Amino acid sequence: MKHKFYGGVHPAENKHATEHKPIAQLAKAPAQVVIPMSQHIGAPCKPVVAKGDQVLIGQMIGETAGLGAPIHASVSGKVVAVEPRPTAAGVPGMAVVIENDFENQVSPECKPRDNVDSLTPQEIIDIVRDAGITGMGGAGFPTHVKISSAVGKADTIIINGAECEPYITADHRLMLEQGEKVITGLRFIMRALELDHAYIGIEDNKMDAVAHLKSLVGEKADISVEALHTCYPQGAEKQLIQRITGREVPPAKLPADVGCCVFNVGTVAAVYDAVVNGMPLTQRIITVTGAAVKNPLNLVAPLGTSFEHLVEEADGFIEQPSRVISGGPMMGHAVYELDVTMAKATNCVLCLSKKEMPGTSNMQTCIRCAKCVNVCPMHLTPVYMNLYAKKAEWRETEELRIMDCMECGCCQYICPARIPLVQQFRTAKFELRQLAMKK
Ligand code: SF4
Ligand code: SF4
Incomplete structure (x- = not known):
């Protein structure tokens, strides 16, 4: 069943610093969160709160304005600003700034459902939409749109647990520690798409996660957990599809054009939280790592937490980083200020030491080596x-x-x-x- 894709490389994995570290809670909650109104592909959300408003965790603070997904408060407290702020993507964008009251009060609208077994496919899609779930592995495509556009078109669901970028271990820990959410969340998506089988692709440097998820699938055997030989960029949608199904997505076409629909493991866990617990996407697991931080770790943090705060959670710098990257070393974006904040798709803050960061000073001219x-x-x-x-x-x-x-x-x-x-x-x-x- 496993096929090859063209190209790829084998960079040093560098996951050792955090791969065995359980997901930690924040030692100290952030005093303020800055929540960008653009955390997805599509139009930025329109803020629906104003300076001075009191908000609760899970309360909608940004509504969609076209293609997109709503955005919710990640802490309870007072809105102190609605204004453009710098983002990790480099371009300033509108944000809602909330001063944390440390009360952790959750909106009364966010409550567990007792009818999950009787939900229809459309009801599941509506829940995913209202919970503001977007792809948590990279591009941030609104998940309800992905599901809706694949209904009747996709015959194969693939869950991306490859986590092929060096350093990052957030998905690995999620699969190990919250595997039930991954499997159950995936079964909700299968029901929404009216498909009775799915795949989970995991690189073979995470065999503990492969074994754990296989054991959770059990005798039902409706989900195939595939161990994939490690090769970057296996976690890219088109490459993962080819690796698992042998189907090649043509240029300018989408996975649905070859009958596939791909979701990140973090996304399906968020679907579980939305469907079962009635909780919108307000927090995520993130890896804070690199040799420039003292204590690399995986932790769960509210969306809008600053990189500065996340670095403090890792006990700060042991040397001035050569570069700080939002995401992994291969596809991430360098950030130049630590006051930018984490969004739905931010899976890593990577603080590279001078030793780790290859310099560009010895850049040469192209030697046409191909x-x-x-x-x-x-x-x-x-x-x-x-x-x-x-x-x-x-x-x-x-x-x-x-x-x-x-x-x-x-x-x-x-x-x-x-x-x-x-x-x-x-x-x-x-x-x-x-x-x-x-x-
Ligand atoms: S960065 Fe672009 S050009 Fe370079 S290998 Fe990747 S897809 Fe090809
Ligand atoms: S052909 Fe030029 S650009 Fe491509 S790898 Fe060789 S030196 Fe680099």
Whole structure:
């Protein structure tokens, strides 16, 4: 049943610092949370609270304005600002700032359901929508839209437990410690899609999670838990689909076009919380790691907690980090201020020491070795895309299908000349989007 995908690399896993550390609760709750109104693909949410309002955990504070998912308060307290704030993605965006009253008062609307067995597929989709659940492994696509658009179209559900990015262990710990939520949440999604079988793909550096989830599936055998030979970027949607089903998603097409629907393990656990406990998505598990922090750890924190607070939970820096990254080292984004905050898809704060962070000072010119072409899982030609991007010849990069680049970083990782290829591609894609908008 397992197939190969083209390209990929094998970076050092560097998960040892946190893979055996159980998910911790915060030692100290944040005094303030800054909750961005854009945490998903689609239009930013519209704030529905104003400065001075009192809010409760789980209360809606941002409503959808088009494609999107609502956003809820992650702490109880007083709204002290509704204004643009810096985000980990680099672009400032509207945010609701809540001063924590440390009372942990939950909205009365958030209460456990006693009729979960009789919920219809549409009722499950509506619950997922109202709970503001979005993809928790990366892009942040609204989950209810993904399910709705796959009804009657998808014949295969795949749960992504690959967690192929180095350093990150949040999903690994989730599968080990909250496996019941993963399995039951997945069965709700199966019911919503009216499918009676699903797969969970997990890399074989997490065999304890494979064994645990297999034992939870038990004799029902409605879910196949697949151990996948470790290879980055196996957790990318298209690669995971190909690895498990052998189906290749064509350029510019979606998983549903080949009959597949992929969800992250964190997403299905959030579905469980929404359906069973009536709790919207207000917190998540995050890995705070890298050799620059004193005590790397996995912890659960309310959305909107600052990176600064998360680093304090890891007992602070032992050296000034060479770089702080939101996400993993391959696909994450560098952040330059620690006052940015975690969102629904933030799975890691990575604080790299000077030893860990490869410098760019010895950058050389391209030697046309073609290694980047050999590892690109999207069958692109990074060497040429880079040549045109450097000359700001955006149309030429488009002809080379740069918009299909998923910014996985394989080309940059393998490049002996240490050329910052992904940065070039992000710039080129941004320019192409600007050109398209002008048109
Ligand atoms: S970053 Fe883009 S060009 Fe480079 S390997 Fe990944 S998909 Fe290919
Ligand atoms: S891997 Fe680097 S040096 Fe080799 S062809 Fe690609 S861009 Fe040039």
